[in-house]
Amino acid sequence: MNQTKSKYHHGDLRQSLIEAASRMINEEGIEGLSLRKLADRVGVSRTAPYHHFADKNALLCAIAAEGFRRWHNEAQRILSQTDLPPHTRYRQFAQGYIHYATRYPELYDLMFGRTIWKQASATEDLKAVAYPSFQHQVDITRQWQAEGLLPNSLDSLRLAQVTWGTLHGLARLVIDGIYADSSHIDEMVDTLVDLVCPPVKSLR
Incomplete structure (x- = not known):
């Protein structure tokens, strides 16, 4: 055997x-x-x-669910580094997201693409993992706002949607070959992070 x-x-x-x-x-x-x-x-x-x-769709949903779990665990690892300043953690979170997406492009397509969601064929098991994943994005956005990292005057839900949408857009541009030189990923992420939450300059 x-x-x-x-x-x-x-x-x-x-x-x-x-x-x-x-x-x-x-x-x-x-x-x-x-x-x-x-x-x-x-x-x-x-x-x-x-x-x-039961069929291929059920298998694909299970793979996508596993992808969400793996990313959630990676995100938690990054965000739990409380010895690092919030700005550094945010930068690592953004870099981690893009690298996860571009390291596993087919999995990322399955997690967020039309194969499952456009066809409204997500299983309940997948929904139970995917929906809380975005809610977690909203929750940590509120945390970053409370820490002064992101503007506190903006609606947390809309801010989470826009920041996640920007990360998703960068990931898709790399995956689809529009940004063929992936060596620039970190520079693009750094630019995004500095635009959204400029680092606080120390007083001299």
Whole structure:
């Protein structure tokens, strides 16, 4: 019995399928993924994935949900560095977002693209992860406003929408090849951060 099938009997096949499918879409795009190909990749019977996913859409939603969880964990790691000044944390958060999106472009497309959301085919499990993800963006925007990092006079929801939309736009321009030189990503993010929340100059 191979290692993958051994995992199946221990109840870990679902996660193994998600991880393998994530690699497949990064290699071949969403169009190159099917439950049959996935079963062959993992080394299980072609009916085994259907014990966990009703169809390809359910699998894609599970992959997207995992993508949201991974980004949320990364964001929490950055924001929990309370020994760093708020401006530095904001810069690292923005850089982390863009690098996450451009490191996993196919996953990012799945998380925020039309494949799922335009078709209104998101599963309840995906909604339960994706919707709180944006609410978290609103919450940390309020925190940054309270810390004086972002303008306190602006509506928190609208400010979160605009700042996230700007980050999303930069990510899409890089992913789509409009900004082909990805070495400029950090410079663009730095410009965005300094525009939105200029660093406070120390008094001499």
